[in-house]
Amino acid sequence: GAVVSQHPSWVICKSGTSVKIECRSLDFQATTMFWYRQFPKQSLMLMATSNEGSKATYEQGVEKDKFLINHASLTLSTLTVTSAHPEDSSFYICSAKGQAPSSYNEQFFGPGTRLTVL
Amino acid sequence: QKEVEQNSGPLSVPEGAIASLNCTYSDRGSQSFFWYRQYSGKSPELIMSIYSNGDKEDGRFTAQLNKASQYVSLLIRDSQPSDSATYLCAVDTGRRALTFGSGTRLQVQP
Numbered sequence: 262g263a264v265v266s267q268h269p270s271w272v273i274c275k276s277g278t279s280v281k282i283e284c285r286s287l288d289f290q291a292t293t294m295f296w297y298r299q300f301p302k303q304s305l306m307l308m309a310t311s312n313e314g315s316k317a318t319y320e321q322g323v324e325k326d327k328f329l330i331n332h333a334s335l336t337l338s339t340l341t342v343t344s345a346h347p348e349d350s351s352f353y354i355c356s357a358k359g360q361a362p363s364s365y366n367e368q369f370f371g372p373g374t375r376l377t378v379l
Numbered sequence: 380q381k382e383v384e385q386n387s388g389p390l391s392v393p394e395g396a397i398a399s400l401n402c403t404y405s406d407r408g409s410q411s412f413f414w415y416r417q418y419s420g421k422s423p424e425l426i427m428s429i430y431s432n433g434d435k436e437d438g439r440f441t442a443q444l445n446k447a448s449q450y451v452s453l454l455i456r457d458s459q460p461s462d463s464a465t466y467l468c469a470v471d472t473g474r475r476a477l478t479f480g481s482g483t484r485l486q487v488q489p
Contacts (some may be wrong), residue, residue: 295476305423307476326472367425370425373422
């Protein structure tokens, strides 16, 4: 149980284009989803927190107009990187928590999406 | 002071030995504690959770919590080369997202 999927697992795009990443909780309802970014050999960096049906809460320094988050249902959140640039190349990971088998605020991570912007 | 502190390592142990990973946290009101394992290039995987003082064992893993000392640790018995990874300590500080340490890199030498 507590499986989180992400799609795509990797994407290469041209500078200036937009990329959408999907995050799904497969066997539980995720009341809250989180988006992280991780650069090579660095720590996880929380970008934003989203609750189903409400606006996402962004961490300080994260541009909400550049990283659009939509949490349309209890099982799906999307992150859109708009007008991507090479410096946006990173490993984007979502996680979810909610009515999982063990719901003591455990967060379950998706497999991540590696974005490369040329 | 960081909210969750871990030694970055690398911690190197021989195969078959016990690996001991440590974590301290600053928020005395924290109630839930987690250990995640992250292989290079992969996302974190939850391996242990602990909520009350004492030890919790799951296979080769034992999590230890001491709330008075604000200290949580992870012991890995009979370490295997496949245990080589970065281990992240995470604490529920009351915010919606867990607060993660920067991780300890473990290397198990065959």
